[in-house]
Amino acid sequence: MAIIKAEKTPSRPAPIFETSIIGWLQKNLFSSVFNTVLTLFMLFIIYLSLSGIIGWGFIDATFVADNRRQCYDNSLTGACWAGVIDWLTNIFYGRYPRDEIWRIDFGALMLVFWMAPLWMPRVKGKVLIGASVVVFYPFLAGYLFAGGDKGLFMQIMISAAIVALIGNMANLITGLAKNESVVQFLLRVSGKMTAPDKTQRNLLLAILVLAFAAVFWWQTSWSAVGVPWTKWGGLFLTLVISGIGIASALPGGIILALGRRSKLPVVRVLSTSFIEIFRSVPLITVLFMATTMFPLFMPEGFVLNKLVQVIIAVVLFNACYMAETVRAGLQAIPKGQFEGAHTIGLGYWGTMGLVIMPQALKHMIPNIVGSFIGLLKDTTLVSIIGLFDILGMLRSISKDVPWLGLHKEPLIFGAMLFFILCFSMSKYSRHLETKLSAGNKH
Amino acid sequence: MSTELKQGQLASAASTEVMIEINDMNKWYGAFHVLKDINLTVHKGERIVICGPSGSGKSTLIRCINALEEHQEGDIIVDGIVLGKNLKNLDHIRTEVGMVFQNFNLFPHLTILENLTLGPIWVRKMGKTEAGENAMKYLERVKIPEQADKYPGQLSGGQQQRVAIARSLCMSPKIMLFDEPTSALDPEMIKEVLDVMVELADTGMTMIVVTHEMGFAKTIADEVIFMDEGDIVEQNNPIEFFDNPQHERTQLFLSQIL
Numbered sequence: 001m002a003i004i005k006a007e008k009t010p011s012r013p014a015p016i017f018e019t020s021i022i023g024w025l026q027k028n029l030f031s032s033v034f035n036t037v038l039t040l041f042m043l044f045i046i047y048l049s050l051s052g053i054i055g056w057g058f059i060d061a062t063f064v065a066d067n068r069r070q071c072y073d074n075s076l077t078g079a080c081w082a083g084v085i086d087w088l089t090n091i092f093y094g095r096y097p098r099d100e101i102w103r104i105d106f107g108a109l110m111l112v113f114w115m116a117p118l119w120m121p122r123v124k125g126k127v128l129i130g131a132s133v134v135v136f137y138p139f140l141a142g143y144l145f146a147g148g149d150k151g152l153f154m155q156i157m158i159s160a161a162i163v164a165l166i167g168n169m170a171n172l173i174t175g176l177a178k179n180e181s182v183v184q185f186l187l188r189v190s191g192k193m194t195a196p197d198k199t200q201r202n203l204l205l206a207i208l209v210l211a212f213a214a215v216f217w218w219q220t221s222w223s224a225v226g227v228p229w230t231k232w233g234g235l236f237l238t239l240v241i242s243g244i245g246i247a248s249a250l251p252g253g254i255i256l257a258l259g260r261r262s263k264l265p266v267v268r269v270l271s272t273s274f275i276e277i278f279r280s281v282p283l284i285t286v287l288f289m290a291t292t293m294f295p296l297f298m299p300e301g302f303v304l305n306k307l308v309q310v311i312i313a314v315v316l317f318n319a320c321y322m323a324e325t326v327r328a329g330l331q332a333i334p335k336g337q338f339e340g341a342h343t344i345g346l347g348y349w350g351t352m353g354l355v356i357m358p359q360a361l362k363h364m365i366p367n368i369v370g371s372f373i374g375l376l377k378d379t380t381l382v383s384i385i386g387l388f389d390i391l392g393m394l395r396s397i398s399k400d401v402p403w404l405g406l407h408k409e410p411l412i413f414g415a416m417l418f419f420i421l422c423f424s425m426s427k428y429s430r431h432l433e434t435k436l437s438a439g440n441k442h
Numbered sequence: 443m444s445t446e447l448k449q450g451q452l453a454s455a456a457s458t459e460v461m462i463e464i465n466d467m468n469k470w471y472g473a474f475h476v477l478k479d480i481n482l483t484v485h486k487g488e489r490i491v492i493c494g495p496s497g498s499g500k501s502t503l504i505r506c507i508n509a510l511e512e513h514q515e516g517d518i519i520v521d522g523i524v525l526g527k528n529l530k531n532l533d534h535i536r537t538e539v540g541m542v543f544q545n546f547n548l549f550p551h552l553t554i555l556e557n558l559t560l561g562p563i564w565v566r567k568m569g570k571t572e573a574g575e576n577a578m579k580y581l582e583r584v585k586i587p588e589q590a591d592k593y594p595g596q597l598s599g600g601q602q603q604r605v606a607i608a609r610s611l612c613m614s615p616k617i618m619l620f621d622e623p624t625s626a627l628d629p630e631m632i633k634e635v636l637d638v639m640v641e642l643a644d645t646g647m648t649m650i651v652v653t654h655e656m657g658f659a660k661t662i663a664d665e666v667i668f669m670d671e672g673d674i675v676e677q678n679n680p681i682e683f684f685d686n687p688q689h690e691r692t693q694l695f696l697s698q699i700l
Contacts, residue, residue, distance in 0.1 A: 336543060336545050336547035337547060337549065339510055339541075339543065339547055340543065340547030340548065340549065341549075342508075342510060342536055343508060343510070343536055343539070343540065343541040343547075343610065344536075344537075344540075344560065344561030344565065344609065344610070344612075344613055345533060345536045345537035345561055345565040345566075345613060346560075346561065346564060346565060347533055350564050350565070354560060354564060355549050355560075358551050359549075359550065359551050362551065
């Protein structure tokens with residue numbers, strides 16, 4: 001018998017208990033007597049712990065006091081946040097000279113300004129901006145933080161960095177105002193827009209050289225007071241170490257991962273053994289080796305400061321972990337993508353840079369951010385080898401005479417700080433994932 | 443068969459100029475002998491269809507021509523260049539030989555237009571605007587210019603395969619290789635891809651097509667090659683090949699698929 005449907009069945013709204021809150025509650029929390037009892041029991045536990053935390057941390061807590069004695073006088077059962085507040089500057093900046101702290105803030109502000117255009121859709125030349133941050137910013141910030149004598153190399157790098165920053169800001173303005181890059185703007189103003197001819201290219205080059213010369217001349221007129229690295233500390237030091245670690249672990253990891261997949265045996269064996277050696281050793285061991293054994297291999301009289309050694313160790317260690325993450329991402333790319341790229345004539349670097357890596361990195365974002373979060377937290381290990389990073393500073397509070405024995409509050413404060421940093425990184429990675437997958441449905 | 447085109451519809455465009463020459467070529471996968479003593483000459487403008495059962499080495503053969511696979515013995519000479527270990531030669535070959543795959547192999551992270559302009563911009567060093575105009579020209583030729591700003595994942599299989607053809611054409615190749623271009627497509631979409639290929643054949647492009655679409659083979663082929671277990675078993679013009687197959691293996695194959 002033939003069945004022929006005469007007209008379409010209209011769609012009806014879903015049953016009310018599928019969409020309302022009451023329906024959700026009924027389905028998820030109170031679906032049976034046993035589940036109802038469990039729900040109520042859990043609510044009671046949540047109430048107990050929350051009231052305890054709020055009572056200790058806020059209601060009974062002391063926020064203003066000169067020493068721990070006064071905290072106790074105020075309340076025996078509450079937290080003594082006064083100690084943490086008293087030490088806030090130390091927690092953030094370590095023992096950095098108080099008159100020079102503005103340099104750290106200024107450096108951080110510069111980074112914000114430098115990187116902010118990366119998130120603005122109208123701004124052009126993002127790859128260049130990103131590269132300039134990685135290449136030039138460390139020198140500028142490094143000198144700002146450390147100060148002292150500028151060698152010729154540092155003078156050149158600082159001048160280049162300042163030119164890059166100015167160019168970046170000009171690019172930001174032309175991007176926001178005219179939706180074009182600063183180069184496009186200059187070309188348009190000076191004549192032909194497409195196909196820049198030789199004079200125009202020379203003009204651009206001349207502007208660049210002039211700017212560099214001017215900045216170079218200007219920077220000889222000032223210098224910053226030297227601050228030895230032993231004075232660096234607190235959150236500042238943690239962010240310096242992990243920031244350098246994060247910025248160099250990814251490129252390092254990509255190079256190592258490509259090396260491990262290389263067809264050249266020497267490159268492959270070297271990369272593989274490097275990765276495996278660093279991955280089979282705990283970070284703390286690598287740190288100890290870097291600070292105690294590394295100097296033994298160096299020629300006599302060659303002194304590298306401990307901070308640099310630590311940073312090198314952190315970078316190498318994390319590059320190896322990143323290499324494995326990148327390798328996993330590369331393996332997720334189907335062979336057809338390599339073949340597709342080869343048939344349009346792309347060579348090895350073109351294939352990797354234009355076709356494979358952009359796709360692989362997208363798959364890797366959760367893992368990469370996971371590594372970054374791990375790196376940020378692992379950095380606290382440097383407090384064991386005698387650097388006063390944030391953890392070192394937090395623990396010093398309990399040894400400070402007025403706050404003797406104050407352990408709990410600083411560590412809880414530190415935990416909250418790390419949570420904020422790590423959770424926002426994790427949130428941002430989720431945001432990035434949805435954003436990237438929205439533009440590109442498979 | 444999905445194409446209703448009659449055999450011999452397209453006039454042969456083959457000239458005497460040799461485009462591809464394969465002499466006594468052998469290839470092994472490990473210990474497995476996939477291609478055995480292959481000899482083949484393809485002239486400029488000639489259209490060759492390769493068919494045969496799966497595992498007979500037809501895909502491997504055209505992948506060797508594109509240097510996607512290495513052969514161990516014999517010579518492959520493409521456009522006067524001997525394929526060997528020389529990497530510079532390989533890059534040159536790949537820019538002159540376009541290839542269309544069964545699974546399209548479009549780049550999912552790039553828009554259709556970016557897929558088409560990637561090669562011209564980075565390999566041919568073409569300007570961005572010029573490459574874009576060139577790409578649009580080919581998108582119009584495969585009849586989907588309106589999809590230029592979409593991503594491959596948003597297109598149907600047939601559309602993706604037409605984009606893949608356009609992507610290869612953007613490099614203005616001298617030879618086009620097709621590796622079972624319609625095998626991964628829904629039946630409804632096979633025709634739109636074959637139509638594009640017939641049009642391409644009409645322009646005098648040198649083509650080697652691995653396919654099971656026999657109607658298509660009759661329409662465009664100057665020569666049909668039948669392969670089995672790594673051998674070229676029979677090679678003939680399409681009329682003879684289909685109406686009067688000589689080898690018993692060919693007869694069996696044709697009786698099963700027609």
